[in-house]
Amino acid sequence: MKIYQFNCYEGNDIDLRQADAVLKYKPDIIIREAPSSENRASLAFDPRKSVKKLEDNLKRLAVHLQEVAKKDPWVLSDIKMFENAIEVLKTGHKIRIYDVDAPCELLKESRINKWSLLKNKPERRGVNLIWWVYIYLRERTMSKNIAPLFKNKDQSVLVFIQKFHWLNIKFLLSNPKEKEIWNYYFGRFKDLTPAKITSILKRENPILYQYWKKYSL
Secondary structure: OEEEEOOOOOOOOOOOHHHHHHHHHOOOEEEEEEEOOOOOOEEEEOOOOOHHHHHHHHHHHHHHHHHHOOOOHHHHHHHHHHHHHHHHHHOOOOOEEEEEEOOHHHHOHHHHOOHHHOOOHHHHHHOOHHHHHHHHHHHHHHHHHHHHHHOOOOOEEEEEOOHHHHHHHHHHHOOOOHHHHHHHHHOOOOOOOHHHHHHHHHHHOHHHHHHHHHHOO
């Protein structure tokens, strides 16, 4: 299995690295850092549908993304990526595109808690326990959703997930023991236990608490 990871710059311009990678590698699967269903990866682009139907779906999506882009301009990069996927599909090569991130209710916690606005992000976030719980829960969800997609080793895969997340997800996909996962994510916090996290989340954040109950260590 050939796996290629590409970031998308989340700035004020369109980033074509992912779109260009679709034409260059003509993958069998694309894995996106986008909201999934709660229990499994969501098939966002199904090659069993006709090219005409996929193009119609893209036009509707583009209208939505144009609106989203007023606040988050980088999402326009997705339009070009989907357009290139359709171009590859027209050659007879099938591409499946899966959204594998956590559901929207968990993802929006980043905006609610204003983590995206923190200055000196690595330092500030590095000592923010709730932020690390949020990252852990997202990456546990993504690794769970991605694992079944890797069963077929004879395929080419493009991973459109930020490198920071992808490095952590690869660790989770290596089947580490629970103690290893705990040390990886929470070892920096002295005298912390899973029970303490449970107590904190139950008191301070019901959404994270809901997902923590599923993936508590």
